[in-house]
Amino acid sequence: MTEKDGLMIDARSLTKDFGPTRALADLSFRVKRGEILGFLGPNGAGKTTAMRILTGYLRPTRGSVHVCGIPVAERPVEARRRIGYLPENAPLYDEMMVIDFLRYTAELREVPPAERDRRLATIGKRCGLAEVLGKDIGQLSKGYRQRVGLAQAMIHDPDLLILDEPTSGLDPNQIVEIRELVKELGKDKTVILSTHILPEVQATCNRILIVNEGRLVADDRPEALSGRASGASIRLVLKAREGELDAAEVGEALGGIEGIREVQKAEGEGAGTLGFVLRDSAGADSREAVFGAAVDHSWIVLDLHREQVSLEDTFRRLTLGEQEGGEG
Amino acid sequence: MTAKTIAIARREFRALFDSPVAYIVIVAFLLVTGWMFFSTLFLRERADLRVLFTPSLFSPAMLLLIFAPAISMRAVAEERKSGTIELLTSMPVRDWEVVLGKFLADFALTAAAVLSTLVYAITVACIGDLDWGPVISGYLGMLLFAASLLAIGLMCSSWTDNQIVAFIVALLIGACLYVISWLQFFVPDFIAPLVDYVSLSSHLSNMARGVLDTRDLLYYFTLIGGALFIAERSMAHQHA
Ligand SMILES: Nc1ncnc2c1ncn2[C@@H]1O[C@H](COP(=O)(O)OP(=O)(O)OP(=O)(O)O)[C@@H](O)[C@H]1O
Ligand SMILES: [Mg+2]
Numbered sequence: 001m002t003e004k005d006g007l008m009i010d011a012r013s014l015t016k017d018f019g020p021t022r023a024l025a026d027l028s029f030r031v032k033r034g035e036i037l038g039f040l041g042p043n044g045a046g047k048t049t050a051m052r053i054l055t056g057y058l059r060p061t062r063g064s065v066h067v068c069g070i071p072v073a074e075r076p077v078e079a080r081r082r083i084g085y086l087p088e089n090a091p092l093y094d095e096m097m098v099i100d101f102l103r104y105t106a107e108l109r110e111v112p113p114a115e116r117d118r119r120l121a122t123i124g125k126r127c128g129l130a131e132v133l134g135k136d137i138g139q140l141s142k143g144y145r146q147r148v149g150l151a152q153a154m155i156h157d158p159d160l161l162i163l164d165e166p167t168s169g170l171d172p173n174q175i176v177e178i179r180e181l182v183k184e185l186g187k188d189k190t191v192i193l194s195t196h197i198l199p200e201v202q203a204t205c206n207r208i209l210i211v212n213e214g215r216l217v218a219d220d221r222p223e224a225l226s227g228r229a230s231g232a233s234i235r236l237v238l239k240a241r242e243g244e245l246d247a248a249e250v251g252e253a254l255g256g257i258e259g260i261r262e263v264q265k266a267e268g269e270g271a272g273t274l275g276f277v278l279r280d281s282a283g284a285d286s287r288e289a290v291f292g293a294a295v296d297h298s299w300i301v302l303d304l305h306r307e308q309v310s311l312e313d314t315f316r317r318l319t320l321g322e323q324e325g326g327e328g
Numbered sequence: 329m330t331a332k333t334i335a336i337a338r339r340e341f342r343a344l345f346d347s348p349v350a351y352i353v354i355v356a357f358l359l360v361t362g363w364m365f366f367s368t369l370f371l372r373e374r375a376d377l378r379v380l381f382t383p384s385l386f387s388p389a390m391l392l393l394i395f396a397p398a399i400s401m402r403a404v405a406e407e408r409k410s411g412t413i414e415l416l417t418s419m420p421v422r423d424w425e426v427v428l429g430k431f432l433a434d435f436a437l438t439a440a441a442v443l444s445t446l447v448y449a450i451t452v453a454c455i456g457d458l459d460w461g462p463v464i465s466g467y468l469g470m471l472l473f474a475a476s477l478l479a480i481g482l483m484c485s486s487w488t489d490n491q492i493v494a495f496i497v498a499l500l501i502g503a504c505l506y507v508i509s510w511l512q513f514f515v516p517d518f519i520a521p522l523v524d525y526v527s528l529s530s531h532l533s534n535m536a537r538g539v540l541d542t543r544d545l546l547y548y549f550t551l552i553g554g555a556l557f558i559a560e561r562s563m564a565h566q567h568a
Contacts, residue, residue, distance in 0.1 A: 052414070055417075055418045056417070056418075056567065057414050057417050057418060059567045077420045078420075080419060080420040081420045083418065085415075085418040087418070091410055091411030091415055092412065092415070093343070093412055096339070096342075096343075104335060105419070107331070107332070107335040108332055108335060108416075108419040108421055109419055110420060152415070
């Protein structure tokens, strides 16, 4: 409940209705200090809504949020001191110069006057803003706007950073830089970021939440979601000279191997080959057993390798599954 | 008043000068008041500053009736439109600090326009003697009158993300309060004082005559406070 436990966010059964639209339905999660949390979900899943509730911009229809032990609804100003927020699409004052804007946010975000210049210099360097400090924000390219947005979110060195699609509009180099930045921040801060780029969460986050239609459908480590726990698949291709190998027989033999959950016939590699996809049970690696079986039956193995279920697969399964279920 | 209120006011003030509105207001105000002042000076061959303050169909007060909504229409509406309101409300500032800061910026600009006409007062003071009493109370009345219109404008701006809508609604409210005093001759006697009291212009007329009455001050302060309070409430309401 309190900051001492390292609990940075405690969101309890958040529900948000916009008229008849339910944007969030009973969403609960906790985030500890040092976690880098990736917020995933298809368009309209409720990511932005959830972040807006965390920052106190929106009030939940039901449920509550504590940030660093501070109830956001009751003590919003106190909570906001601890948060750095980059809203979706980085809304900024277009007519302001970058440097003036950052000074202004430093002032509103209560950076002590004596430290302001130093903070500005550090942040400017970190976000790669040196060349554009004297430009009007309205003239910046999308990527630079995004960087200015990031800079204002970090200017007061907050404990908790909430970034809504921080890398949208950035070039690949910059994406890598932001990724490194977020990782570094995550060492002693807490970061929540939403994104549609799945490899990005895999590279940066140590925890992933997947939301779909306002509900939490997954909350786990990236490795777990990308297959290890749910079992990987093994791809096997055998050489089959005419009439010598019967797919059904081989399938049966493979199914008998301990640790194999499921055998599927798959594309081979052209004529004279047989392809299979085998599903491991959770945590197992049955390649050795499969190889053993091949030796026993004198099968000629052309290919035997393990394929991780990608985060993308998991994402699609979790977020499309319900729709398919609804139709069926 | 806090440092953050002042920071917000400063930013807002500079933003006003980034658009043509600020310049138009100051120049137009100087021109119109100048024309009125010199035309009475030459036509009637006397320097009369009272024309500057007395509300009528063609007077500086009438200009303010239009300019004040034009200055204040952007205050909150633009932040809503561009989404910067989300940025602003993610900072540790209170809604009243935002409203007050924006009001102060708008007031500073308007006051600059109104007080720029002091050159005419000084001209009169140089030519002959000037009774500063009514001038001071006239300026005070004018500033309070302007502040009330700005507060109403800010209130309307806080209701919408459309600056034009904010402008029109504020103009309507201001105009109604301005002309309502003319109704006092057509309404039953017992309502007449009430109509006179709610009118923006009748209080200005009093002050233009050099009469400083606490009732007039109270009227303006209530109006300003009330409109700003409503603006603050509707800022808070957006979180719902
Ligand atoms: N102010 C609002 N008024 C009405 N409906 C809204 C409002 N804000 C969001 N919604 C609805 O709530 C749902 C969730 O929207 P939200 O913006 O949180 O999605 P998101 O996950 O951020 O999507 P994206 O990936 O496209 O950014 C959507 O159905 C959206 O239409
Ligand atoms: Mg979003």
